[in-house]
Amino acid sequence: MRIWDWLLELDRRWVFLGIALTVAIPIITVYTLPLGKPAPPTEMVYDYIENLEPGSVVLVSFDYGPSSMPELHPQAMAVVRHCLLNDLRVISIALNPQGTALGQEVMNTVAEDLGAEEGVQWVHLGYRPGFGQVILRMGESIPQLYTTTPDGRLTAELPVMEGVQNYDDIALVVDFAASAVPGTWLAFAHERYGQQLAIGITAVMATDFYPYLQSDQLVGLINGLKGAAEYEDLLGLEGEKAQGKLGMAAQSFAHLLIIVLVVLGNIAYFASGRHRRRRR
Amino acid sequence: MPDAAPQIFGLSTEVIGVWIATFLTLAIFSFLYRDNPVYKLAEHIFVGVSAGYGVVIVYHEAVIPLLINPLFRPELADLESPNYIVIIPGLLGLMMFSRFFPRYDWLSRWPIAFVMGLSSGLAIPATVQTNLLPQLYATLNPILPLGDIDPWTATSNFLLVVGVICTLAYFYFSREHAGALGVASRIGIFFLMVAFGASFGNTVMARVSLLIGRFQFLYYDWWQGQVMRLFGG
Structure with missing residues (x-):
């Protein structure tokens, strides 16, 4: 099985685990990121x-x-x-x-x-x-x-x-x-x-x-x-x-992971040729 | 205020509460692996507790101060004599319970009609005053960088006006979407997609925030506050 097909058929529970780790690690390590200018x-x-x-x-x-x-x-x-x-x-x-x-x-x-x-x-x-x-x-x-x-x-x-x-x-x-x-x-x-x-x-x-x-x-x-x-x-x-600030590193890393997953999912969708099969 | 919390079998109710909340949180999370009886138990407890809690709060913070006190204990409601007018809403409220008796369930239509009529009467002019007119005024902005309007503001206003017109064009269904209307409606789709993207991004942020809240509870309140303390950490 090609890597793109493997990625598209990946059990979604691995995604849940990835999100859980991305959120848990910054909380456990009390890692913070700068906030930047307020909206x-x-x-x-x-x-x-x-x-x-x-x-x-x-x-x-x-x-x-x-x-x-x-x-x-x-x-x-x-x-x-x-x-x-x-x-x-x-x-x-x-x-x-x-x-x-x-x-x-x-x-x-x-x-x-x-x-x-x-x-x-x-x-x-x-x-x-x-x-x-x-x-x-x-x-x-x-x-x-x-x-x-x-x-x-x-x-x-x-x-x-x-x-x-x-x-x-x-x-x-x-x-x-x-x-x-x-x-x-x-x-x-x-x-x-x-x-x-x-x-x-x-x-x-x-x-x-x-x-x-x-x-x-x-x-x-x-x-x-x-x-x-x-x-x-x-x-x-x-x-x-500052409970809100404590959660922002976890929030940012989770967003990054979701962006990577969305991009990878789209690349895999087109690279595997599924868009052609769907069009037919 | 942990010292003030009541105790059951020598254990603070706060400590018991944290352990119960931890069990229920993990039980709900277990659904991510697959549906199971522990998840269903937690789900049913959530529904039951929410309903029960709502009933208690409504009784203590609405029925007692707004109905029972004005009728039977006027001094507690800052009244010199009983206020009998509250019998009318009280009766209307009681009539809602006639739904439990099929022979008399028609009685419940009266309070429902009252609420529907009142809500519609209040909502219709309010919607026009809040959503329609002020939002309409807010789109009547200068789109040319003249006078004290800087180019950035003018561009922003122009995009706003184009977005409103083209999105409305997309929802105009009385003519075929061809020619100028077709172009406008296609541009409208672009603006709609941007709006949906912003909504989706905010939804992701909201859901991740909820997960962060649970993980913070599990780590700070349960793991550090209870488990580590139990093992002398």
Whole structure:
């Protein structure tokens, strides 16, 4: 059997093994690669938050589940850290039932690391069902929608909620999502109430949302694990606080292997003469 | 906060959680070799736990604060007296459960009709305001490098306008794709291919990221955090 036929009939489990090794080795050896210049959409989110006045309110929405954690958790950690470092107030919510525990974990982890006081600098208001209606209702009254925190405290009495009634009092909404929720934020919060919106999304969704950057409907976009790593780099984070950066060497090597496999597969396809057989 | 985690048989629930998650991760990975009962077990556990977790969260963070507290414990909902209006959405919600009783399942059409009507009413104008008009405005850009428009921006705008027109031409099916329309639709295919390529590249990046997340968990949380500690590493 010629090498090209052998390559085309290679058991795909060898490809799985190759990808597994390509990903595992950089993680085990803690090998890192330089990131280069951050993508403009990531930098736009960073710059917008950097330019907010201390005490401004940022609403963070955790709209993802564990299946998207590797991409969105590092993004959320970095953005919440940036907000708390800049003395911004952070109000977090979840429009996905699985997002509420993940959001609580992000808020607890970052706040504990920075010593940010719960109820004063940040609060996690938890989950409410029906994301479209929740987003619309917040345009009227956030304290009436989230009357209490998940542990039963009245939100109106929390210092972090002082002066916060609706979107007029929110400087920026950052939505971390692995679903169509950012489209609803755009329609109901941005278009109807003029709310400034940034999104952190999985790479699969990125091409769907780039047009909204070009039309200035978004202030910025963080794209997948790469976006998380870029944001961590902008913040100057290193080590275990930069989970996104830790994964980027594995990501780059896996991409290289996939490119090599795609090129080899195409060469093998044409060199073996299969394209002629298929045409007949 | 490992110290705060509750214990079962002298073992921290965090430690137990890491071992269970490791078993389930490896069980799902085993499908890459071939389908097997351990994979199916993990798959069923995932579906069941996701559904169960969703029910618990909805009950505690939606049903209690939005229905039970306003009706029976108004002081916890920052109300002076019970808010009886919430009975209406509560009843509509209960009517959804009539699906379980074939004789009365017609009742579930009412809340479904309410949700459908509300969603359509909200979505139709919102789609026009969000997707159609702003995106249309965003394509009305200067394509000549005149005034303060630099050549790079003008070229970029030109490509955008050509891409939009040619892609729309590809989706115009009321005339044969011949002549100028044929050329435009062929150029449109080129732009579509570029878009699909970008989508595919991002999809690969997303899937590899998920694998990286699992491998990081297996190496840092399980291997270094549990196994090495167990053997005194």
